Amino acid sequence: MSEPALLALRGASFGYEDGPAVLDGLDFEVREGRALALLGRNGSGKTTLMRLLSGGLRPEGGQLTVRGEPVTYGRKGLTRLRTTVQAVVQDPDDQLFAASVAQDVSFGPLNLGLPDAEARLRVAEALAALDITALADRPTHLLSYGQRKRAAIAGAVAMRPRVLILDEPTAGLDPDGQERLLATLDRLRAGGTTVVMATHDVDLALRWADDAALLTPDGVRTGPAAALLARTDLLSRAGLRLPWGVAAARLLRARGLLPDTAPGPRTAEELAAVVPGLPLSP
Template sequence: MSGSSLLSLRGASFSYEDGPPVLSGLDFDAREGRALALLGRNGSGKTTLMRLLSGGLRPSEGSLTVEGIPVAYDRKGLTRLRTTVQLVVQDPDDQLFAASVFQDVSFGPLNLGLPDAEVRGRVEEALTALGIGELADRPTHLLSYGQRKRTAIAGAVAMRPRMLILDEPTAGLDPDGQERLLVTLGGLRASGTTVMMATHDVDLALRWADDAALLTPAGVRAGPAPEMLARTDLLAEAGLRLPWGVATAQLLRERGLLAPGEAGPRTPTELAEGYLSEAVALPDAGR
């Protein structure tokens, strides 16, 4: 059922060797069918949390479950987890290693022992979804940064995970590249993939996400994105500023241009299209 918990951490703690706890007693849920933004200051544990969810790390205390079933950290259990969730790291050069785009994207499906025909079908499907089908034979070292990002994501998509976790996917992309990536992620969501994005961009989170999870020194606080990203107390704890859209909506309500409870604009374009024309017309309306 859409909205039910797909991945859950309960009482999860983790410390790197000879280091202080990064996460302690953390409870966290990733709900199926939702777009989730993960936010927090540098060093708050976002990367550690993502690696715990994808099986790259194992909690020193607590448990990870997939639809309520505890993850077994043996070969069979980790294979099951990695066919359910895939993590794409921030720097694509940390993830790409094969000579060509096709070879790189096919690596995961081949490791699942799938027939060649199915591997090819998955790769072509993933490349099409990311809009890079024409790059199949391109050497990876000749790709632009944006193309490398899309190739890394395609490699995860080819595994057909139910959940895709992205670490700062828009970092380093120009505005056009960011927009094209967001359209791609929208297509993946429409096809049934749950998407979780770690980001420092509160404006992007407000615009894109259904839910927001804020990592603070006191733990993680999660809920609907518009609600969580309007909490100035939690934003301060997480080292984040108030999103532009939230501040603008507050101003519009003060000026009587937005009814209480009505959703405000998430972008300057939405403001210009939906509210500025009304604001300009108001002085004439009273004459």
């Protein structure tokens, strides 16, 4: 018998007041150690799904489970859930509120009732993990956008969650900021954190994720990212385009430059390795 999913929704339904159901009878799993990209058009239910997974919303039907155990929505049950799952919203200004970075990052651990020494240790670890130790005493309103993103994620990391859910974490970042954030997420994953990322960027999803979940009007389809993001029928129903890496792989195979069994390129560097001499920039 297989081990239960780290986090799962079973038969979950939810709709907002005076509106149609956003999700209806949804089955969804987050498997431990698998980087998961969540994709879909605006209004497809991504934000609602993330809030259900993190306990911000309670399903009207069905249930949320952690390792097969149903989540309860009293104070004790939600506290237990939030030590397992943390979500970071797209706009860091919706999440940062304390005077300094260290004070903001310390809010969650202190709210758990941890001793000051333990809270300080968690803050130091989270700041180091996000490479913002030097910003500990910086007022949050003086941070750059990328620094505010990192500070918001550090606040979640200080809770030491098993699952970290991020809503469009690379949105608004310049290319260098995106690369630094992805390197940070790789370090968190190496440390045992399972990361779920909602994104509109199919190229990023193909490059970064082990698995992808496409939200379509017919429900959600989940599977290995490389296979799922090559399904033009599903991408169309999800309002997404074909990733350039998939299109490049098809062209390379048609020209006999890439064996059928070889994985396609996900970055410019991987494309250049397949086609020697190909310039990486104009």
